[in-house]
Amino acid sequence: xxxxxxxxxxxxxxxxxxxxxxxxxxxxxxxxxxxxxxxxxxxxxxxxxxxxxxxxxxxxxxxxxxxxxxxxxxxxxxxxxxxxxxxxxxxxxxxxxxxxxxxxxxxxxxxxxxxxxxxxxxxxxxxxxxxxxxxxxxxx
Numbered sequence: 806x807x808x809x810x811x812x813x814x815x816x817x818x819x820x821x822x823x824x825x826x827x828x829x830x831x832x833x834x835x836x837x838x839x840x841x842x843x844x845x846x847x848x849x850x851x852x853x854x855x856x857x858x859x860x861x862x863x864x865x866x867x868x869x870x871x872x873x874x875x876x877x878x879x880x881x882x883x884x885x886x887x888x889x890x891x892x893x894x895x896x897x898x899x900x901x902x903x904x905x906x907x908x909x910x911x912x913x914x915x916x917x918x919x920x921x922x923x924x925x926x927x928x929x930x931x932x933x934x935x936x937x938x939x940x941x942x943x944x945x
Contacts, residue, residue, distance in 0.1 A: 830931030832885040832893075834861055834869070837877045838900055838917060838940065840907035845939035846917075853877025854900070854907045854917075863889060863896040885933050896921055898937055914945045 839851035854877045861869040871881040898919045904911035919937035
C-alpha cells in the first residue's frame, strides 16, 4: 500500500508541473543480486552474483541497465520524468544472465526478478533512491 501512495504522490507532482514529459529528477536504483533460486531470496544467506546484467524494465521497456561487480552490487540511473513516474509501480528489475554462470549446480534457464521499494521522495539534488524488494527466480 505504501508503494501505491508513493506512486500517487509522484504522479501528483507530475500533474502540478503540468507537462507530460516534465523531468522530476534522477531515479537511482541500487542493490545486490543473489546467486540462488527461490522466492524472495535472502541476500544475507545467499552468495552474490558477480557480472550479472541487471535491467530496469517499466511497462515492458528497458529504462536502465547495469552489470554487477564482484560483490554482486549494482547501481543504475535514469531520468525520472512524469511519464516514467506514472509507470514506476509496474517497473521491475530483471536479471536474465543464467544462474549457472555463478553456480554450476543452478539452472541454465530462468530469470531473477524483483519489484522496487523505497520512498519516492526527492532527496537533495532531485535524486529518488529505490532498491530491490526481493529477487525471486522465475523458470523459463
